[in-house]
Each structure stands twice: as C-alpha cells, then as structure tokens.
Amino acid sequence: MIRSDLDHRGFSIPLADIPAVLDGDTELIFVLGSGEEAGSVRLSTSGRAMNFVIEPFFYTTPLLSITRMIAGEQRKAPLFVGREQVEGGCMVRDYL
Numbered sequence: 001m002i003r004s005d006l007d008h009r010g011f012s013i014p015l016a017d018i019p020a021v022l023d024g025d026t027e028l029i030f031v032l033g034s035g036e037e038a039g040s041v042r043l044s045t046s047g048r049a050m051n052f053v054i055e056p057f058f059y060t061t062p063l064l065s066i067t068r069m070i071a072g073e074q075r076k077a078p079l080f081v082g083r084e085q086v087e088g089g090c091m092v093r094d095y096l
Contacts, residue, residue, distance in 0.1 A: 001032065004079060006057055011038050018070065021050065029054060058082040 002011040010032035017027040026042040029052060039054035043063070050066055052059040058081065065077030 002029065002052065002054075002059075002079065004057070004059065004081070006081060007054060009038070011054060013041055015070075017041075018066075052079075 002013070011029050012032055013021075013027065013029055021027050021041055021043055024043055026040050028037055029039040029041055030036065031038045039052060041050055041052050043049075044051050044060065048063050049060045050063060052061075059079050060082075061077045061079050065074065068074045069077050
C-alpha cells in the first residue's frame with residue numbers, strides 16, 4: 001500500500017507483481033478501493049530503489065526498505081517525491 005500526504009487516495013501494488021518489478025519489469029499501481037489504474041512502478045536504473053509514477057508525481061523509495069517490509073522486519077518505508085515536483089525545490093518524505 002502506498003500513502004502520501006500529496007495524494008490522499010491511497011494506492012496498491014499487487015504483492016504478486018513485486019517479483020516482476022525486482023526482475024526489471026514495469027507493473028501497474030491501482031487506486032485503493034476502486035481498483036482504477038493510477039500509475040506504474042519499476043526498479044530504478046541503479047537497482048537500489050523502486051520508482052513510482054502516479055501523475056503528477058514521481059516517487060522513489062530505497063529497495064532495502066521494501067525488502068525489509070516484505071520480510072516483516074519493518075512496517076513503513078520512506079517515500080521521496082521528485083524535487084522538481086515539490087514547491088520550493090525541497091524534498092518531501094512520506095511513508096509507504
């Protein structure tokens with residue numbers, strides 16, 4: 001589940017799609033409740049983060065945090081929004 005202070009709808013990625021993302025595929029993100037397609041998720045170029053595009057925002061989160069969440073070692077992961085999309089050029093940290 002993805003939640004951000006910038007977009008209060010809430011989003012999800014099917015857990016079954018995570019292995020495909022980790023293998024380099026791009027998968028869909030859906031709006032919670034309605035199941036409407038909202039964006040996409042893919043591994044970063046470096047392979048050290050997951051990138052989420054939910055228009056008009058571009059989010060990223062460290063892959064290490066994602067794997068810890070999947071393993072049940074932590075409940076949340078930091079979610080960063082692209083600098084050019086935030087007023088004043090500062091980074092915003094939300095949680096996955």
